[in-house]
Amino acid sequence: MQALVRAARERPRLEGGWDDPAWAAAETLELSHFRPEGSEHRPRTRARLLHAPDGLLGIFRVEDRYLRSVHTRFGDPVYEDSCVEIFLQPKPDRGYLNFEMNAGGALLASHVTDPRRVAGGFAGFTRLDEDDGRKVLRRSSLPPVIEPEIEAAVDWQLAFFIPVELLERRVGPLGPLAGQSFRANLYKCGDKTSHPHWASWSPVDALNFHLPHCFGTLRFEA
Numbered sequence: 001m002q003a004l005v006r007a008a009r010e011r012p013r014l015e016g017g018w019d020d021p022a023w024a025a026a027e028t029l030e031l032s033h034f035r036p037e038g039s040e041h042r043p044r045t046r047a048r049l050l051h052a053p054d055g056l057l058g059i060f061r062v063e064d065r066y067l068r069s070v071h072t073r074f075g076d077p078v079y080e081d082s083c084v085e086i087f088l089q090p091k092p093d094r095g096y097l098n099f100e101m102n103a104g105g106a107l108l109a110s111h112v113t114d115p116r117r118v119a120g121g122f123a124g125f126t127r128l129d130e131d132d133g134r135k136v137l138r139r140s141s142l143p144p145v146i147e148p149e150i151e152a153a154v155d156w157q158l159a160f161f162i163p164v165e166l167l168e169r170r171v172g173p174l175g176p177l178a179g180q181s182f183r184a185n186l187y188k189c190g191d192k193t194s195h196p197h198w199a200s201w202s203p204v205d206a207l208n209f210h211l212p213h214c215f216g217t218l219r220f221e222a
Helices: 130-137 164-171
Strands: 002-007 029-030 044-052 054-064 067-071 083-089 095-101 107-118 121-127 137-140 146-150 152-164 179-189 198-200 216-220
Touching: 029 107, 054 083, 054 164, 054 179, 067 130, 083 152, 095 164, 107 130, 130 164, 152 164
Parallel strands: 002 044, 002 216
Antiparallel strands: 029 044, 044 054, 054 152, 067 146, 083 095, 083 179, 095 107, 107 121, 137 152, 179 198, 179 216
């Protein structure tokens, strides 16, 4: 899988939503590869990405049901809720960063250098701290907590900004994104909703999002 991340001609406002004209130039990525272990609920999930001199801008749009979001603190297991995620591998030998955001905007983020599963997490990883977390801007169209679960159809959006400076603190100098390529993947999940599901942009060959060999490629427009 490959996608072109175009340069932002006009910077979208995170609160502007999917229909903000600034997103019009972005390619629309479909997260259409669902793992068979999930339920029959397969929410349509799309994403748009743009790059700016100081970082990566993105927005997810989800046509969902069985929506639940209870975690509110940075570092909580937000993948248990209705959740969208982006994993970025800027350099082939410096690991990847995972940014997982539930429908209320709570964030879980780590720098993973060895994704082999071990007790307590991965063979090599560091959780980002709260100062890092505050630099990842998020804006959800939903309130922070959704409980009880909403079974009816809900169309929700989550916009985000990831600064280059934050990536560089983990993987070393990057400079402007224009002309670069990252390995990456995007996901939708809901592990502890009534209808769990696992979808990705680039297909994964096991029920595991932490598979760098399954990442696709994001090419940043020069």
